[in-house]
Amino acid sequence: MVNGLGGTPISELYLLYGIVHQKLADKGLTIGRNYSGEYCISLDMAGASLTLVKLDDGVESFLAAPAEIAVRIF
Numbered sequence: 001m002v003n004g005l006g007g008t009p010i011s012e013l014y015l016l017y018g019i020v021h022q023k024l025a026d027k028g029l030t031i032g033r034n035y036s037g038e039y040c041i042s043l044d045m046a047g048a049s050l051t052l053v054k055l056d057d058g059v060e061s062f063l064a065a066p067a068e069i070a071v072r073i074f
Helices: 010-026 057-064
Strands: 002-004 048-050
Touching: 002 010, 010 048
Parallel strands: none
Antiparallel strands: 002 048
């Protein structure tokens, strides 16, 4: 997951993902799922965070499972 912190354009997050993808591929690692965007922000902070998780069958099934959220309108 490439997470923007609020002030980094999505195009730069995609560029970062491309670099990470290439470096992992060079080491023989395969990316099972990828997420690029703003998932946890800190106002308009510049930069990004990178999260890597070893994907096994259990984790992959959780990621593929349908999910719903409750929406509360104030």
